[in-house]
Amino acid sequence: MTVRPENPHQARLLRLLRQDGARSRAELGEVVRLSASKLALELDRLAQLGLVESGGLAASRGGRRSGIVRLSSDLRFVGVDIGATSIDVGVTNGELEVLGHLSKPADVREGPEAVLDQTMELVGKLLTGETAETHGVIHGIGLGVPGPVSFRDRTPVSPPIMPGWDRFPVRESLTREFGCPVLVDNDVNIMALGELHAGLARSVDDFLLVKIGTGIGCGIVVDGGIYRGVTGSAGDIGHIRVDEDGPLCTCGNTGCLEAYFGGAALARDALAAARSGDSAFLAERLAHEGVLTAEDVGAAAASGDAAAVRMVREGGRHVGLVLASLVSFFNPGLVIIGGGVAGLGHALLAEVRSVVYQRSLPLATGNLPIVLSELGGTAGIVGAARLISDHLFSAE
Amino acid sequence: MTVRPENPHQARLLRLLRQDGARSRAELGEVVRLSASKLALELDRLAQLGLVESGGLAASRGGRRSGIVRLSSDLRFVGVDIGATSIDVGVTNGELEVLGHLSKPADVREGPEAVLDQTMELVGKLLTGETAETHGVIHGIGLGVPGPVSFRDRTPVSPPIMPGWDRFPVRESLTREFGCPVLVDNDVNIMALGELHAGLARSVDDFLLVKIGTGIGCGIVVDGGIYRGVTGSAGDIGHIRVDEDGPLCTCGNTGCLEAYFGGAALARDALAAARSGDSAFLAERLAHEGVLTAEDVGAAAASGDAAAVRMVREGGRHVGLVLASLVSFFNPGLVIIGGGVAGLGHALLAEVRSVVYQRSLPLATGNLPIVLSELGGTAGIVGAARLISDHLFSAE
Numbered sequence: 001m002t003v004r005p006e007n008p009h010q011a012r013l014l015r016l017l018r019q020d021g022a023r024s025r026a027e028l029g030e031v032v033r034l035s036a037s038k039l040a041l042e043l044d045r046l047a048q049l050g051l052v053e054s055g056g057l058a059a060s061r062g063g064r065r066s067g068i069v070r071l072s073s074d075l076r077f078v079g080v081d082i083g084a085t086s087i088d089v090g091v092t093n094g095e096l097e098v099l100g101h102l103s104k105p106a107d108v109r110e111g112p113e114a115v116l117d118q119t120m121e122l123v124g125k126l127l128t129g130e131t132a133e134t135h136g137v138i139h140g141i142g143l144g145v146p147g148p149v150s151f152r153d154r155t156p157v158s159p160p161i162m163p164g165w166d167r168f169p170v171r172e173s174l175t176r177e178f179g180c181p182v183l184v185d186n187d188v189n190i191m192a193l194g195e196l197h198a199g200l201a202r203s204v205d206d207f208l209l210v211k212i213g214t215g216i217g218c219g220i221v222v223d224g225g226i227y228r229g230v231t232g233s234a235g236d237i238g239h240i241r242v243d244e245d246g247p248l249c250t251c252g253n254t255g256c257l258e259a260y261f262g263g264a265a266l267a268r269d270a271l272a273a274a275r276s277g278d279s280a281f282l283a284e285r286l287a288h289e290g291v292l293t294a295e296d297v298g299a300a301a302a303s304g305d306a307a308a309v310r311m312v313r314e315g316g317r318h319v320g321l322v323l324a325s326l327v328s329f330f331n332p333g334l335v336i337i338g339g340g341v342a343g344l345g346h347a348l349l350a351e352v353r354s355v356v357y358q359r360s361l362p363l364a365t366g367n368l369p370i371v372l373s374e375l376g377g378t379a380g381i382v383g384a385a386r387l388i389s390d391h392l393f394s395a396e
Numbered sequence: 397m398t399v400r401p402e403n404p405h406q407a408r409l410l411r412l413l414r415q416d417g418a419r420s421r422a423e424l425g426e427v428v429r430l431s432a433s434k435l436a437l438e439l440d441r442l443a444q445l446g447l448v449e450s451g452g453l454a455a456s457r458g459g460r461r462s463g464i465v466r467l468s469s470d471l472r473f474v475g476v477d478i479g480a481t482s483i484d485v486g487v488t489n490g491e492l493e494v495l496g497h498l499s500k501p502a503d504v505r506e507g508p509e510a511v512l513d514q515t516m517e518l519v520g521k522l523l524t525g526e527t528a529e530t531h532g533v534i535h536g537i538g539l540g541v542p543g544p545v546s547f548r549d550r551t552p553v554s555p556p557i558m559p560g561w562d563r564f565p566v567r568e569s570l571t572r573e574f575g576c577p578v579l580v581d582n583d584v585n586i587m588a589l590g591e592l593h594a595g596l597a598r599s600v601d602d603f604l605l606v607k608i609g610t611g612i613g614c615g616i617v618v619d620g621g622i623y624r625g626v627t628g629s630a631g632d633i634g635h636i637r638v639d640e641d642g643p644l645c646t647c648g649n650t651g652c653l654e655a656y657f658g659g660a661a662l663a664r665d666a667l668a669a670a671r672s673g674d675s676a677f678l679a680e681r682l683a684h685e686g687v688l689t690a691e692d693v694g695a696a697a698a699s700g701d702a703a704a705v706r707m708v709r710e711g712g713r714h715v716g717l718v719l720a721s722l723v724s725f726f727n728p729g730l731v732i733i734g735g736g737v738a739g740l741g742h743a744l745l746a747e748v749r750s751v752v753y754q755r756s757l758p759l760a761t762g763n764l765p766i767v768l769s770e771l772g773g774t775a776g777i778v779g780a781a782r783l784i785s786d787h788l789f790s791a792e
Contacts, residue, residue: 148759157759158758158759205626206625206626218725220725220726222618222623227618228727229602229726229727229728229760230601230602230727230728230729230763231727231759231760231762231763232727232759233724233727233757233759233760234725234726234727235725235727236724236725236727236757236759236760237721237724237725239724239755239756239757240720240721240724240725241717241720241721241755243639243640244639251757253754253755321637322721324636324637325633325636325637325718325721325722326721326725328629328632328633328635328636329614329616329630329631329632329633329636329722329725329726330616330625330630330725331624331625331626331627331628331629331630331631331632332625332626333626358649359635359637359649360635361629361632361635361647362554363544363553363554363627363628363629363632364625364627364629364632366627367626367627
């Protein structure tokens with residue numbers, strides 16, 4: 001059975017405790033503007049439901065010492081981040097701190113059954129593994145997939161790189177296995193939620209999270225919540241045109257951002273540079289590994305390989321050109337760049353910044369930080385946990 | 397003294413009556429979910445404040461006949477739409493129906509004193525003119541200006557085409573003159589509000605309004621309200637890059653959308669076509685009038701002049717390219733094209749549609765109507781009246 005708050009006051013209290021951790025009753029009462037007796041009533045009820053617990057007494061503020069309240073230490077959420085080439089699974093507490101995290105390579109093109117089986121296996125390992133902290137009853141699962149999701153139906157829709165996933169009942173499969181509520185969203189949206197909860201965007205209401213992985217996508221946060229658009233495809237920036245005369249894209253058009261940059265384009269360019277003799281570094285890697293990835297380009301660039309440095313700079317310029325348009329249009333308070341390819345680091349960032357600051361209007365860029373994500377691989381997990389806890393910590 | 401509702405129930409009742417016109421008490425009670433006695437209390441108070449009035453009895457629905465309520469017929473809002481080359485002023489009733497409308501050419505570059513003097517003169521004419529309906533006490537004034545506005549400070553900020561307007565206290569000037577509340581916003585935002593209230597967007601929560609006038613801007617509506625961005629410059633799409641190698645723009649960059657299209661670019665291209673002999677139609681107009689505008693290009697295109705048709709098509713293509721990016725990013729439910737240059741009509745629209753439908757992802761364009769505004773010159777006035785009435789019909 002799903003335990004949820006019974007009214008908006010209770011929901012608000014749970015979200016406050018999730019964000020800020022343990023608080024004294026006196027502090028909570030001031031924030032939610034409830035009388036001491038009404039607050040006590042709601043907190044007692046939340047304790048009965050097993051959602052909060054007592055945490056001793058606060059230091060005196062002059063009068064009687066106020067009791068400390070915190071989210072129940074039994075609360076466990078699972079966050080799942082399915083990428084094009086990997087699965088990440090984490091277990092969090094009620095405050096969405098990651099208590100355990102497992103990751104494995106996987107190919108999303110193997111289809112939902114195979115990928116969800118592997119996901120469930122990872123979750124199972126965390127729930128019964130070496131770390132006792134991640135054992136216990138799961139209260140809910142949030143899950144991100146690398147393609148568009150109909151938020152209304154909560155299923156993937158026509159995901160271009162995910163054959164077999166169209167309208168697949170992901171939610172039902174996981175609920176059947178784990179007996180708890182499940183929510184599904186696009187991987188970029190959950191990454192943005194992760195940044196909102198635990199990353200650089202904690203105090204920013206309107207921001208963009210650009211994820212550069214195999215493909216390129218954008219999470220849009222408006223007024224502290226994900227903006228999904230009317231059919232759930234908002235932020236799908238990988239096929240924005242950079243140049244009419246550019247390379248052919250998998251979507252059939254030419255000159256899309258993803259045809260220029262992202263994990264897949266970088267692997268293609270790396271192979272070309274290795275074979276043409278433009279990059280000795282990449283040629284040697286190719287000879288050793290038999291295959292090249294965006295990470296190899298990063299390593300080559302770090303070693304000073306001219307061809308790789310050029311790829312990173314060119315990539316940053318193309319991302320910057322698209323981002324400049326979006327900054328003019330959306331006027332965000334912050335732009336965060338994340339995802340695997342963001343591992344290319346500050347050379348990439350410098351180029352993106354340079355183009356955006358040059359091409360967008362001063363009014364939009366005057367106070368606009370453009371930064372790299374500091375959450376690394378956990379943004380998706382924290383965001384997925386946030387997605388399901390937002391749902392469970394509401395009274396609707 | 398400003399009369400405003402005293403609580404959220406009263407505010408909600410006023411907004412309902414503004415949107416739907418006269419309603420029976422029975423209908424209102426069902427929508428706002430208030431008991432009959434509580435509803436009667438709130439409506440009585442609104443009547444005492446002079447904001448609503450009785451409108452007779454409704455037809456029987458089986459039992460006692462319910463009383464009709466409507467917004468006070470004395471309510472008057474003024475909507476002002478200052479463009480780069482014109483001033484439009486209208487007086488509306490509480491339902492934001494335009495009761496009188498005056499328009500005159502004006503040059504915003506003459507500075508705020510001159511332009512606001514002309515604005516006040518137009519308002520004065522409506523308040524004392526031939527049409528008795530537009531006489532009376534103004535409850536509030538909404539005003540749009542053709543440049544960025546800091547919504548927090550309610551003043552224009554660094555408006556590129558409005559020398560002298562930076563931080564000018566527009567609001568204070570008009571309040572001093574008319575003794576009523578005044579709100580200022582960007583002209584494109586108020587146009588979007590007009591479409592939301594009375595245009596094709598009445599039932600759409602998330603949409604874009606692209607205004608093509610002297611310049612090009614975009615109003616963004618999220619969840620039924622204007623999205624302004626963190627510094628109020630959201631929607632500033634005129635300087636989005638179409639092509640690196642494009643014409644030099646007034647902003648200093650090359651290839652901006654406004655450097656390709658919009659009233660100013662069309663006038664420039666028309667002059668070139670007239671002088672080079674490419675267009676006999678435009679050459680003749682130039683000889684007669686001494687000057688060419690976007691309207692002349694429209695007339696030439698309508699007469700089948702090949703050079704003018706090409707200008708319209710090229711313009712549509714450039715607008716379409718930018719719009720395709722924004723549709724992929726924002727996934728709107730509707731795109732409305734308005735402003736003076738939208739008068740070029742369906743040839744322009746056909747080209748915009750063709751590019752957007754080709755370049756954006758199917759998921760974003762599957763059910764996306766791209767249409768011309770049907771409000772013509774009144775969108776700005778209605779939107780400006782809506783801006784101030786939103787403010788006055790709220791309980792904050």
